[in-house]
Amino acid sequence: MRIIAADSGSSILGPDFEPTCVVCTVAVLVEEPYRAPSAMLAEAHFCPAEKSYDVLVREIELAGRLLESHRADVVHFDASLGRARLDQLDPDDIARLWPRAPEEALRALSEVASRASRLASRTGVPVVAMGKESVPIRIAELCCGAFGFLSAVREAVEEGREILLGLPIRCSLCVSGRTVIARSLTPAEHDLIGLAEDEQSITGKVIFKEMPNPTLRGFRMVYIRPSF
Amino acid sequence: MRIIAADSGSSILGPDFEPTCVVCTVAVLVEEPYRAPSAMLAEAHFCPAEKSYDVLVREIELAGRLLESHRADVVHFDASLGRARLDQLDPDDIARLWPRAPEEALRALSEVASRASRLASRTGVPVVAMGKESVPIRIAELCCGAFGFLSAVREAVEEGREILLGLPIRCSLCVSGRTVIARSLTPAEHDLIGLAEDEQSITGKVIFKEMPNPTLRGFRMVYIRPSF
Amino acid sequence: MRIIAADSGSSILGPDFEPTCVVCTVAVLVEEPYRAPSAMLAEAHFCPAEKSYDVLVREIELAGRLLESHRADVVHFDASLGRARLDQLDPDDIARLWPRAPEEALRALSEVASRASRLASRTGVPVVAMGKESVPIRIAELCCGAFGFLSAVREAVEEGREILLGLPIRCSLCVSGRTVIARSLTPAEHDLIGLAEDEQSITGKVIFKEMPNPTLRGFRMVYIRPSF
Numbered sequence: 001m002r003i004i005a006a007d008s009g010s011s012i013l014g015p016d017f018e019p020t021c022v023v024c025t026v027a028v029l030v031e032e033p034y035r036a037p038s039a040m041l042a043e044a045h046f047c048p049a050e051k052s053y054d055v056l057v058r059e060i061e062l063a064g065r066l067l068e069s070h071r072a073d074v075v076h077f078d079a080s081l082g083r084a085r086l087d088q089l090d091p092d093d094i095a096r097l098w099p100r101a102p103e104e105a106l107r108a109l110s111e112v113a114s115r116a117s118r119l120a121s122r123t124g125v126p127v128v129a130m131g132k133e134s135v136p137i138r139i140a141e142l143c144c145g146a147f148g149f150l151s152a153v154r155e156a157v158e159e160g161r162e163i164l165l166g167l168p169i170r171c172s173l174c175v176s177g178r179t180v181i182a183r184s185l186t187p188a189e190h191d192l193i194g195l196a197e198d199e200q201s202i203t204g205k206v207i208f209k210e211m212p213n214p215t216l217r218g219f220r221m222v223y224i225r226p227s228f
Numbered sequence: 229m230r231i232i233a234a235d236s237g238s239s240i241l242g243p244d245f246e247p248t249c250v251v252c253t254v255a256v257l258v259e260e261p262y263r264a265p266s267a268m269l270a271e272a273h274f275c276p277a278e279k280s281y282d283v284l285v286r287e288i289e290l291a292g293r294l295l296e297s298h299r300a301d302v303v304h305f306d307a308s309l310g311r312a313r314l315d316q317l318d319p320d321d322i323a324r325l326w327p328r329a330p331e332e333a334l335r336a337l338s339e340v341a342s343r344a345s346r347l348a349s350r351t352g353v354p355v356v357a358m359g360k361e362s363v364p365i366r367i368a369e370l371c372c373g374a375f376g377f378l379s380a381v382r383e384a385v386e387e388g389r390e391i392l393l394g395l396p397i398r399c400s401l402c403v404s405g406r407t408v409i410a411r412s413l414t415p416a417e418h419d420l421i422g423l424a425e426d427e428q429s430i431t432g433k434v435i436f437k438e439m440p441n442p443t444l445r446g447f448r449m450v451y452i453r454p455s456f
Numbered sequence: 457m458r459i460i461a462a463d464s465g466s467s468i469l470g471p472d473f474e475p476t477c478v479v480c481t482v483a484v485l486v487e488e489p490y491r492a493p494s495a496m497l498a499e500a501h502f503c504p505a506e507k508s509y510d511v512l513v514r515e516i517e518l519a520g521r522l523l524e525s526h527r528a529d530v531v532h533f534d535a536s537l538g539r540a541r542l543d544q545l546d547p548d549d550i551a552r553l554w555p556r557a558p559e560e561a562l563r564a565l566s567e568v569a570s571r572a573s574r575l576a577s578r579t580g581v582p583v584v585a586m587g588k589e590s591v592p593i594r595i596a597e598l599c600c601g602a603f604g605f606l607s608a609v610r611e612a613v614e615e616g617r618e619i620l621l622g623l624p625i626r627c628s629l630c631v632s633g634r635t636v637i638a639r640s641l642t643p644a645e646h647d648l649i650g651l652a653e654d655e656q657s658i659t660g661k662v663i664f665k666e667m668p669n670p671t672l673r674g675f676r677m678v679y680i681r682p683s684f
Contacts, residue, residue, distance in 0.1 A: 262667055
């Protein structure tokens, strides 16, 4: 099966380790054996933490753009609505499936559903609200770890200042040549990875150090400092 | 302590990765240091997914049969009823301990309790509803991974068709000589294993490949294809 | 950031693997990179299981004593009250933040809050009810694994009897020279450790064996037997 999925993640942390913004959104194509992306599109946006529902619309947009260049059987969307067909939901359905949703989440998801519906009728590919059960969404999240790191490195180099990056849950980074690899530390996901290509070898311009986020168990963070 | 436990597991997956049936039930005897079965009885039944509560009765039956040939201090049964003595419960107790149980679950558990009561009065061994907290039940579940794999291999060879097997949660297989080993990938269970003996070297007649189930994080699956 | 945290743990198990008492309380100072204690104070008390809320008062006491000799920016306290400032709570606040708390827990936490308030006004260091999200509290818990082992070894040697020690959740021990190391088996905590110094080489006087607690998945236990 060929699955397209999208997710947003990595965050810039303040001095008290609280997230100040979401760094990026990534869409991936994942094929058997479902361990790594076959293709991906990524966008850095540094979206402020208090507007974090806005990234949902970017996710369906990016998934749709990836679907223009790559064939797929299904799109997995990161919303926990019981595996409902997102392209067939209207705003009332969403409110019923997620009774205590914040106002902004409902508004964002209604916009997502409307775009998903246009996407499905144009391409014939269903959009399923899989939430956290989807492996391709997890791979997109890991890619947000790798691509978010590259984006933060660029920011640190351009602004000449230290940045503290919060990685997605149970995710650890390593750099191998020009590839940033984000491994999953979740049990039974030892073979899942996310990737990002460091085309300009920008990671060579910083010193970085990964360690646990002391205020949020299960999450790791990276100090990134320009090396010049 | 000598503990007998039973569990059912492994499933045949359809093309959309949904389970169509439960493959087998296994009863195990587990002794100190509580890492692997000392003895086991296994039964392949390919029970349809919609009748999955029927396997509960098979579990107490198989545990009882193992108790005929092996001494034990306690039987652990996979039902989350707060560690109640299953052999002392009547149907009203069960309904009280599990208020929202489906009708079929209540019927199956009442039958289990009645058999557990006869078992306990015949042998003096208590039957405790331990649920997911029991290590011996986890070892029985891992054995369902190993024995379910052997059963699916036999099915694939006999019917000459590819089969997709869903393994129990956080379980990974390897074949070493004539032994199928199912390791736990759950944290702090690195030393727990389930086993099944491949007496007729039937695993040599297939090609198989394990990978993540893309629609159910934490679960792995195996494609099994006859090699002739 | 310099963080002081405290926790209690390790238990003596009865023949049915049920805890009979909590072995010890440990306070730690944890600094970047937040992986191990920089300083610690430990106290063995073998507090009976039915009085387990009493250890909360010992935790704030020990954290306060560590703060007398070491500078810190914040104290993390193991209570799940939504990251509230414990030093600013009165008994009514606590009852509101934890609506179904047992009577004894409320009484103990009120005493803790009163001591936290005196501590904060004397030192200027805030006391935050971080609960299970704090890495330093986890490191204190792992130290309870290591120090609790040493305390149980001493008990076994002095009383000349076998002891069964229950370790903290997802914790495994090893002894290296005169250091007892307690590693975390929790995902994404592969680099977290707790420590205890075996100054009198007392671990050489026992034989010990770690294995899973068969009645409580995720927890490991250690049989400790005098070797003379």
